[in-house]
Structures are given as structure tokens and as C-alpha cells.
Amino acid sequence: MSQLTIEHKETSEEKIANCAPYTSLFRDALKEAHKLNASDIHIEPTADGLQIRIRVNGDLYTHKTLCNDHRQSFIQEVKRLSNLSIAISNRPQDSRLSLPSWKLALRVNSTPTLYGEKVVLRLLDMTTDFDLATVNLSDDVVNDLKEASKEKNGVIIVSGPTGSGKTRTLFSLLNSLDKERKNIVSLEDPIEYTFKGINQIEIKEPLTFADGLRAILRQDPDVILVGEIRDYETADLCFKAAATGHLVISTLHANSATKVIERLKNMGVEQYMITSNLKFSAAQRLVKKLCDNCSKRVDKEDINNVKDGFQLDGLRTQNLQGCKYCKNGISGRIPVMEYLTKSELNNAELLIPKKTLAQECINKVNNGIVDYKEVLTYE
Numbered sequence: 001m002s003q004l005t006i007e008h009k010e011t012s013e014e015k016i017a018n019c020a021p022y023t024s025l026f027r028d029a030l031k032e033a034h035k036l037n038a039s040d041i042h043i044e045p046t047a048d049g050l051q052i053r054i055r056v057n058g059d060l061y062t063h064k065t066l067c068n069d070h071r072q073s074f075i076q077e078v079k080r081l082s083n084l085s086i087a088i089s090n091r092p093q094d095s096r097l098s099l100p101s102w103k104l105a106l107r108v109n110s111t112p113t114l115y116g117e118k119v120v121l122r123l124l125d126m127t128t129d130f131d132l133a134t135v136n137l138s139d140d141v142v143n144d145l146k147e148a149s150k151e152k153n154g155v156i157i158v159s160g161p162t163g164s165g166k167t168r169t170l171f172s173l174l175n176s177l178d179k180e181r182k183n184i185v186s187l188e189d190p191i192e193y194t195f196k197g198i199n200q201i202e203i204k205e206p207l208t209f210a211d212g213l214r215a216i217l218r219q220d221p222d223v224i225l226v227g228e229i230r231d232y233e234t235a236d237l238c239f240k241a242a243a244t245g246h247l248v249i250s251t252l253h254a255n256s257a258t259k260v261i262e263r264l265k266n267m268g269v270e271q272y273m274i275t276s277n278l279k280f281s282a283a284q285r286l287v288k289k290l291c292d293n294c295s296k297r298v299d300k301e302d303i304n305n306v307k308d309g310f311q312l313d314g315l316r317t318q319n320l321q322g323c324k325y326c327k328n329g330i331s332g333r334i335p336v337m338e339y340l341t342k343s344e345l346n347n348a349e350l351l352i353p354k355k356t357l358a359q360e361c362i363n364k365v366n367n368g369i370v371d372y373k374e375v376l377t378y379e
């Protein structure tokens with residue numbers, strides 16, 4: 001009689017539960033990052049060893065350093081735990097890690113550097129909600145964004161650097177649409193979160209955004225989210241799709257709501273296509289939110305760079321020591337957005353956002369939500 005054996009494949013959670021020293025070190029870094037609501041963990045070889053840094057609220061903090069003796073072995077262990085092949089070390093690798101009981105998923109990349117392989121883990125908090133009501137955008141922004149999404153056809157673009165929260169804003173917008181009556185499709189590079197009622201397509205070599213977009217257009221779409229417009233081909237297809245009765249939502253890299261238009265023109269999109277199809281053009285950033293519990297009042301004498309529009313009474317500043325509710329006086333980040341709606345975009349000569357990023361930020365500063373120093377970085 002043959003014996004039935006069931007092969008058990010170790011899950012990521014089981015792997016990291018091990019009490020071996022390197023495993024514990026990795027697990028401690030994960031725990032710390034998770035506790036601090038960090039976005040990334042960097043495991044980086046240096047000239048004299050290795051450092052583990054954690055990105056919290058946009059800034060990196062050193063979590064731990066190791067000496068040279070441990071560098072290679074620790075990196076090998078991190079790769080094993082992160083589902084990367086330990087046989088490959090001379091080229092970049094990507095993997096994913098899922099920790100359901102931590103409500104966490106991780107996207108991992110390893111890349112060879114001068115002193116060995118650097119591994120970066122991006123933390124995806126599975127409890128993040130994609131809901132316009134909770135993303136903390138101002139009410140007028142949410143209303144105007146929703147209004148633009150009611151258009152049957154057109155292009156909505158939210159620009160911003162990586163980590164500006166634009167993806168969360170756009171998926172929250174998608175979630176607010178009638179998913180039962182509309183065919184909603186997204187092209188993503190890569191897929192990070194999964195959404196009910198949205199047909200998600202991952203852009204992976206050799207598939208490009210333009211290929212994906214061409215294919216989708218043959219699948220009777222109503223709303224299409226294109227992860228990023230990077231080239232003329234994609235931009236052209238987005239605007240043609242809009243002109244033929246689809247709502248296209250996308251992002252691109254530009255510094256302001258008006259520069260979105262400049263960027264599109266530089267890519268080769270004709271002005272008339274932009275004027276007739278672009279329904280919402282925005283720029284978004286995330287700004288650090290002061291801890292409610294420990295932020296400090298600002299005295300007039302403390303400020304040497306008073307910005308126009310500051311209301312001295314309301315200003316508060318970061319308590320660098322922090323308290324039990326925050327990290328160095330900061331508790332998370334909130335989005336600010338400047339944007340142009342259909343009515344401003346119709347007049348290509350006079351493109352002035354209702355509020356600029358700096359003005360939006362000053363509002364938050366005057367209400368004591370954001371440190372006054374944060375605004376000084378805006379023009």
C-alpha cells in the first residue's frame with residue numbers, strides 16, 4: 001500500500017517565527033516597522049558591515065547596525081525569508097511576502113551594490129482603507145474630484161512624486177464609483193492591493209501600459225485606471241480613449257497642477273486634445289501631521305521666517321522628543337492637493353488652481369495640524 005504524503009510548504013509566517021538569531025533580527029525589524037507604521041525597510045551593506053533603516057513618515061531612521069562578520073550571512077537569511085532565490089546574487093530580484101496575521105504584505109527587491117546585495121522591503125498595510133471619506137483630503141477637493149468622476153468621458157490626472165499618496169486617492173475615487181453598473185479596469189505596475197469589483201491587470205514585461213490599454217479598449221470598459229503615463233504612446237491612447245467615450249484616470253510625474261499640462265504637451269499630446277478631454281488636473285503631496293498630544297506652541301520670537309498668510313496664534317511645532325503616541329512628534333502624514341477643474345481647464349490662457357499646494361499647506365499650519373516649518377519648503 002502506498003503511503004500518502006502531503007508536502008507542507010512553509011508559509012512566510014512560519015519561516016519568520018523561527019528563533020535563530022538572524023531570523024529574530026529580521027523579525028524584530030519587521031515588528032518595529034509595523035509598529036511605527038513604516039513604509040519601507042532598507043537592509044543595506046556598508047563598507048564596514050550592514051545597517052537596517054526604517055522609513056517612517058517619509059524619513060529614514062537607523063534601526064540597527066551589524067559588523068562585517070554578519071553581513072553576508074544575514075543578507076542570505078533575509079533573502080531566504082523574503083522568498084528571493086539565494087542562488088542568485090548578481091542581478092536584481094523581486095518577490096512578495098504575505099503575513100496575514102500581521103495584516104501585512106511586503107514587496108521585496110534585492111539589487112547588487114558595491115558591498116553586497118541591498119534588500120528593500122515595501123510594507124503594504126492591508127488595513128488601509130481606500131475611501132474618499134477617510135483619506136483626509138479637504139471636503140472641497142473630494143467634492144470636485146467626485147464631480148469630475150461623474151463625467152462619462154475625459155481624463156483625470158493626479159500628479160506627484162512616488163510616495164505622495166496619489167494611488168490611494170485614485171483608488172479611493174474608483175471605489176466611490178458604481179462598480180456594479182460600470183466595467184472598471186485598472187492597469188498597474190505592480191498590483192499592490194486588491195479591490196472587489198475592479199478588473200486589475202498587472203503590467204509586467206513584455207506587456208506595456210500601451211499594450212494593456214489597447215487590449216482593454218476591446219473589452220467594453222467604462223472607467224480605466226492607468227497606473228502611470230510615462231510616454232507619448234500611453235498618453236495618446238489615454239486621450240483617444242477619453243475622446244471616444246471613456247473615463248480615464250491616471251498619474252504622471254509633474255510638480256504642479258499646471259505642469260501636468262506642460263508635461264503632456266512635451267510628450268506630444270496636442271493642446272486641443274488636452275483642452276477638450278482633461279477634466280481634472282492635480283498635484284498631491286503628503287505632509288507630516290503633528291502629534292496632537294505633544295506638539296508645542298510657537299512663540300513669535302521663535303520664527304525667523306514668517307511666511308505670508310501665517311496666523312501666529314494658531315502655529316504649532318514639532319516636539320522632537322515625541323511621546324508615547326508618536327514618533328519624534330509626528331503622527332502620520334496627510335495629503336494636500338492643488339487642482340484645476342473643468343472650468344479652469346477650459347480656459348487654457350488662465351490656468352490658476354483654486355488653491356496652491358503652499359496655500360493648502362498654510363491652512364493646515366494655521367490650524368496647528370502641520371508644523372510651520374513644513375511650508376517653508378514650498379515656493
Ligand SMILES: [Zn+2]
Pocket residue numbers: 291292293294295322323324325326327329330
Ligand atoms: Zn507625541
